[in-house]
Amino acid sequence: MTTHIGPALRLTLVLIIITAVIYPLVVAGIAKLAPGGGEGVKIEAKGRVVGYAAIGQAFTEDRYFNSRPSAVDYNAAGSAGSNKGPSNPDYLKTVQARIDTFLVHNPGVNKADIPAELVTASGSGLDPDLSPEAAKIQVARIAKVRNLPADRLKQLVDEHTEGPLLGIFGPSKVNVLKLNIALDELK
Structure with a gap:
């Protein structure tokens, strides 16, 4: 032994x-x-840290590009999805409420044109990015609220669009925090 x-x-x-x-x-x-x-990559504005590049934040004011919804209220300590399937009645009510809210704040947008990422939470609940299409669909609202030309806002989205990793892996994306900081810096 x-x-x-x-x-x-x-x-x-x-x-x-x-x-x-x-x-x-x-x-x-x-x-x-x-x-x-x-x-983590810290993002600074006006000399102070305002967030991290890989962690989403809530932006719900009409003057900003809205973030992707979060199932955990952007709490990095509790990263998770909702764990509700696409046929769950509670989940469907939540998504419909997000669609209704989006349409109220973005008149003139058709329901069918809303990118899914604007009304569904990501798997982590912390997604900091949107597709360029999801950012551009919000341009008319922001242009009206901020009294800015829509073409300038579309150009701003294009300037902040990152292509796929190595040109082939993943989709193009826009970091919402960086885009909103640049939006505030527009004159």
């Missing part, structure tokens, strides 16, 4: 050192090489 306990204890100690010490240090070291040094 003692011939088995000694090697088992040594193996356990080696695995604890590898998984609880070496592996976390390697991951932390790699993270330090990433943008933001492993602490």
Whole structure:
């Protein structure tokens, strides 16, 4: 029996050192090489941090581009989706309420033209990005509220559109926080 306990204890100690010490240090070291040094990419406006590039925020005022809805109210500590399927009656009521609200604030937009991401929450509930189409469908509202030319706002969306990763992976996207900061800086 003692011939088995000694090697088992040594193996356990080696695995604890590898998984609880070496592996976390390697991951932390790699993270330090990433943008933001492993602490996330901070977005600043007027000399102060206003958010992070990878975490969405709520923008619901008519003068701003609205964010994608969040099932967790943009709480990064509780990242999650709603866990309700597309046939769940509560989920369908929530989506319909979002559609109705969007149509009230964006008169002239047809229900069929609303991008799904503007009325459905992402899997994490923290999505910071919209498609360029979802941003551009809001241009008329913002142009009216801010008394700005719609063409200038469309140009602003185009300027803040990031293409797919390496030109092929994923869709084009617009970071809503960065876009709204640029919107506030327009004169």
